[in-house]
Amino acid sequence: MLIFSAFVTIGNTFDLSQKPRIIMNIFKSYYLCAGLALALASCGTQKMVSTSVENIDKMPVKTTKIAEKDLKRWSHLDLGKDTIPGMSVDKAYAELLKGKKGTKVVVGVVDSGVDIDHEDLKPAIWTNPKEIAGNGKDDDKNGYIDDIHGWNFLGDAEYENMEYVRILKKGDDGSATYRKAKAEYDKEMQEANQGKMQVDFIMAGDKAISDHLKKKNYTLDDVKKIETTDQTLLQYKGMMMQVLTQVGSKEEFDKEIVGYKDHVYGQVNYHLNLQFDGRKVVGDNPDDLNDKKYGNNNVIGPVKKGAKHGTHVAGIIAQTQNNNKGGDGVASNNVQIMAVRAVPDGDEYDKDIALGIRYAVDNGAKVINGSFGKYFSTHKDWVHDAIKYAASKDVLVIFAAGNESYDLDTMNKYPTDSYDGQPEISNNVLIIGATSPNYGAGMVAGFSNYGKTSVDIFAPGDKIYATTPSNTYEYQQGTSMASPNVAGVAALIRSYYPKLSAAQVKQIIMESGTPLTTKVTVGETQETKAFNEVSKSGKIVNAYNALLMAEKMAKK
Template identity: 25%
Template sequence: MKELYNLKTIFTILLCIYTSGIFSQNIFREYQDGKIWFKLKNEQVIVLPKNHSGQDKTSYFNLPLNTLSFIQELSLKYNIIKLSQPFVTLKSSQELLRTYELHFSDVGLVEEIIKEILKSGKVEYAEKVPYNQLVWTPNDPQFVSNQWGLVQISSQLAWNISLGNAAITVATVDNAVQTNHADLQNAMWVNPGEIAGNGIDDDGNGYIDDINGFDVADNDNNPNPPSSQFSHGTHVAGITGASTNNGVGVASIGAGISIIGVKATGNNDNSNSITNGYAGITYAAAAGARVINCSWGGTGFSQTAQNIINSAWNSGSIIVAAAGNDNVSTLFYPAAYNNVISVASTTTNDVKSSFSNYGAWVDVSAPGSTIMSTTPFGNYSNMSGTSMASPMVAGLLGLMLSHYPTMANNDVITCLLSTCKNINTQNPNYIGLLGAGRIDAYAALQCVDQAKTAPPTVDFVADITEACKVPQQVKFTNNSFNANTFLWDFGNGNTSTQTSPTHFYTQSGTYNVKLVATGNNGVDSLIKNMYIVISTPQSPTATGDTICENQTATLNGSGNGTLRWFDAPTGGTLFGTGNTYTTPSLSVSKTYYVEDLISGTTANVGPVNNSFGGGGYHNNGTSQYLIFDVLKPCTLLTAWVNANSSGSRTFTLLNSSGVVLQTVNVNVSAGQSTVNLNIPLTPGTGYRIGGNNMDLYRNNAGVNYPYTLNGVLNITGSSAGAAYYYYLYNWEIKEDDCISERTPVEATVISCVGVEEFISGQVSLYPNPAKENITLEFMLEESGNIQFSFYDISGKQIINSEIVHGIQGMNKKQFNVKSLSQGFYFLHIQKDNQKKTFKVIISE
C-alpha cells in the first residue's frame, strides 16, 4: 500500500470540451468546498450501519457524528454537517470500508480541520475531495447527421461477429442519464434484485430501489437529468450502448449491451461538474458493471481515488476514462491512474483531435470529434471531446465481452490494444503519445473470437534477472493469454498461484523459472532456464577472538571491497566497516557477521549538455518531463542543467501512472552547473522526471532518442514528444553495490575466575605482539607452585605446561615463542585451582 499522498492540483473537467470557465469552488478551485475524505487506520474497529427506509433514515450516507468519537469532538469546534461512508457498498475492499467523507460549512478552515483529524492518531490520511467538472467544446454550426466514428472503427464488420449481449453491463458514471430516452429505454439495465417502488433495499446492496442505476450525488434512485443542461451523460450513454437496429435515432458500438446509469452530479450542482464521480465508480462496481466509463477527470492525484479504482478493478470491472481536452501531456485523472484505460480523441482522418491530451500515459485513441448521440429529452446532437472517445472504447469492450463473457479482463484489454490501427504516419509529432493507436472494432472482435477456442499461451518477464546481493526481490509479470489459473515454480523449492507474484531469492545461484497456465481450452507451460542469476561476491574470510568476561574482542576480516559488520545473518544492525571490528565489552559469547560490499560502477547517459539543435529556457506552469526506463537497480547521482536564473528548483520523479515517488529540491546558480539528485531507482518502465516553472534550458530540435546506458537505463522520450529534451543532461548513474553473503565470526567469552585470590597489583605482559620472547611480570599474594600453559584459539594446547615456584611478591617469567606462527594465543596461569588467562599476539 502506498503511503499518504497530498492531493495535487485537481481542476477536474468533463471532457466534452466546453470553455465556459465557470467554477463554483470558492476556496480551492481544484477541490470541493466543505468536504474531506479520510481513512481510519486498520487497527480501528468499525461497525457498518444498515440502510433503513421510512422515518429512520440512519445509513452510511448520513452517520451519527458520535459514530467516531474524534469527529464528535470536532463538531464541538467546527460546523460539521454530515459524516458518511460513501464507498462502503463495495464490501470486498477493506480500504473503502474504512474511508469516510466529512461535510462541513466552515469551508475556509479545511486545512485546519484536516490537521485536527490527523491529530486524533486514528486515521491513516485525510485529504481534500477532488472537484470534477465537465469540459465541452461548441458544436460545429454545420449539423452532421452521420456517425462517421462507427464507420471509421469498422463496427459493421464487428457486428457480424456480435450484436451485443444484454447480460453485459457498461456503467455510465456522469452527470445524468435519461433512462426513458427512446433510444436508451430498451438498453437500460434492470436490477434483478430490486422490486420497484417498495422503498426497500431488496438486494441488500446499500441502495434503495436502484432499478436502472442510482443518483449517488443526491442519494436517490433517479439517475435522470433534472434539466436539458445535464445532457453530457445521456450523450455518453448513447455512444456506449444506444439501441441499435431499432429504426430510431442512432446506433452504438455496444449494440445490444445494457447501460447502468449512474448520476454523479447533484440536481443543485453545476451541470458541468462531477461532484461524486468516485462514489459513482463504487456503485457501478458493486452493481457488477463489467465496464465503467468515466468521461471526466482532473490534473491531481488522490490516494483515495486510486484505492477506489483498484477496488473496482479487483471486483471485476474494467475502468475506461477520457484523457482530457487541454491539448497538453499533463497527467489527467482518473485516466492516468493504475488499472484505467486512458483514451485520447481522433478525427475523421485519424489525426489527433486538436483539443485532445496526449502522452506516454495514454493507452488508446478513438473517434471523439463531432460525434452524434442521444441528448435529453428525446433529442440528438453532436458533441466533441475525449468524453466522446472514451465511451466508444467502453462500448467496444462491452461488445467484446458479449462475444466471450468469461474472457479474463486482461485478455480482453490485450485484444483491444493489440489490434489497434497504427496512426503514427498521421501523427508524426505524437509518436508514442496516443497509446496503441486507434481502435479497430472488427479486428478486436476477431481476436476475441479466436480466443474462444484457442488454448492458453504462456509468457512472463521478471523485472530483475541478474543480481549480486541477497535477499533479492524479483517481481514477475504474467503476460499469458487466455488463461485463468497459474502455478509458478521459482526454481528454489518455492511456488505460487498468484497471477503476477513477487519472490525473494535468499541465496546465490542460477534458477530456472516455470509457469503453468490453465484456461478454458487447455494448459500451456513455459520454462525459462537459467533465468534468474544471483551472483554475489565471494564471502570474506574472517578470524574471531576469545576473551575473558567483560572484555572487548577484536574481529578481523579480509575481502575485495569494504567489509561491513552486523549482528545478524541478514538485515540486522550495521556495527562498523573495515577489516577490523572491535566489539563492545562482552559478558557472553556472541556471533557477528561480516559481508563484503563491492561498490557499483558509475557511468553517464544522455546529452552531455544543450549544445545541439535549438532550444531555449522554459518556464511554463505545466509540468514537462523526460521519460525513461530502468533496467537494473541504480541511483541517479547528478545531472547537468543550464538555468536562466538562480534559485530553488523542485524535480519530481513519478512512475508510469503519475504517482509521485520522490521530490528533490536543489539550489542552482544562473548558468551551467551540475546538481546533486541522489535518487534511487528500481527496474520499471515509463518513469518521468521533471517539473513546472523550472526556468531551465530545454532543447526542441536535434534530439535523438533513445539515450542508452546499456543494460542499466534508457531515456526514451519526453512529455512533449520526440522533438523535445527537458532540463536534465549528462545523467551520472551509479549501479547498485554488490554484496556478498555474510560470514559468521565468533567472539568467544571464557570464564577467567579466581584471579584476585593469587594475583594482585599490576600485571605486565610485554612485548605484545611478540616475535621471539614474551615476558610476564606479576605479583603473588603468597608463594606457591604456578603452572604456565599456551593454547591456540581452538583450545588446543600447543606448548607443554611448565611448573615453577613463585615467591610472595613480584615475579618475572620469560617465554620463548619462536616456534609459534603468526596469530592469536592464550597464556593460562594456574595456582592450585585458580586460573588467569592472557591473550598473546604473535607477529611476523
C-alpha cells in the same frame, strides 16, 4: 469538471461541447471557425480518405467530402473499406457477429446523469432485478433504497466549485498545492471575467440589432441593409455580419450564445465563486468516505437538461441501432446501461467517484465508463482504491484523457492509473484520446490530451452524433465521446467472449488497434509528431480486429 466532451464545462466532465468555440472567439476576432451547434465542419471542409488501409501511410491521400449520413455514424465506419478512420464496427457486425448471440453486459456510466426515459435508450437501461420499485425499502440490502436504474450520488445538487476553489476555501496551509490552486484560480477568474465582458458585449450587439430591425429572428441580409451613422450600431453590424456568415443563421447563433452564456456565467456564479456552497444541499461530509447514506435514486438529476452529457455518453454505447433515429450505439443489443450520477456542473468530488465506481462494480457492471476528470485531487487515493477494487472484481474501467490539449506525460490528470511516471496501479484501466474523421495531420482532435506513456489508445471523439435529453440528438465532441466508443467495443468483447478477463480485454483493445505512423499535430502549439508517438499503443481502436483477437484468445 472537465467533462471530456467539447463545449460545455459540466463539472468535471471533459466536455468541450459546453464551450461554443465560435462565440468564444467573436470578441477577439471577426475571423470565426464554422458553427458548432451542428458541428458539421471545423475550420474547413471535413474530408475522408480514399485509399486502402494497407497503404494508408505509404502514399498521398486523396480526399472527398463526408456526406452527413456518414458523418452521423463515422465512428462505425472503416478506414480500408469506407475510407474514414472509424472503428470498423459495421464491418464487425456484418462479417463476425451476424447470427451470433451474445450475453447482456452491464455498463456503468458514471457521469452527469442519464435520461433513462429517452426513446432511443429505454430498451438498454439496466433495471436492478433485486429491488422492488417504489416501496421505500432497500430490498437487496446494498445500502441504497429503491436504486432501480442506478444511483444519484449528487442528490439535488447541480452546480459545484472547481477542486482548486475548494482547496482555497480551506485556507492557506503553506503547501505547494495551495499555491498551485491559487495560481490556477487567478488565471481562470481573469479569463472568466473577460469572457463575461465578451458575452455581455455580444448579447448587447444582438439586442441592438434586434431593436433596430424590430425583430429577433433577423437574417444576414437584414443586417447588411442597415444604414446608420451610429458608430456603436455600425460596430455591432460588422460583428453580427461576420457571425451570421460563419454560423449560418440567427437560430444557430441563438443556440451558440446561450451555450456560451451558460458556460461563462456558470464559471463566475458557481465554478469559481468562493462564496458558493454546492454541496450543502447533498447533506453529507465530502471529506468522509464512510459517510455513505446520501443521494437518491433519481439518476436523471433534478434538471433533465443537466443530464445532457451523460445521456450523450450513454447513447454512444447503447442507442438503438437501425431505427432511423439519431445515431447507432456501438453495442446497443448487447448492453444494459447502469446510470451513476456523480459528475456535477463543476468539479466532481473524489468521494462520489470512488463510491460510484464501487456501486457499479457491486451491482454487476463489467465495464465502467468515466468521461470526466480534473487536474487537482484531494482524495485521489479513494479513487485509486476503487479502481483496484474494480480490478479485483474483473471490471474494466475506461477514462477519457481530457480536452486541454495537454501532454499528460508532463502533468497529472485525475483519475488515471499512473501518476508522475510511476507503474500503473492496476491492469484494468484504459485512457482514451480523441480522433477526428479527418485522416492525416488533423486526425488527433485539436482539443485532445495525448501522451506516449499516459494515454493508451485513440478513438473517435470529434463530431459524434448521439442522444441528448427529451428525445433529442446532437453532435458533441471531446474525449468524453471517445471513451464510450471504446466502452462499447469492450462491451461487445465481453458479451461474445465472457470468459475473457478485464485485463485481457484491455490487452486486446490495445494490441488489435489499427497502427498508424502518419504525422499529426497535437497540443496548443500544434506540434508535429508521429501518430505512434502520442499514445502507448500508437493505434486507433478497431472493433473488427478486436473481436478477431478475442476469438483467438478465447480458444486458447
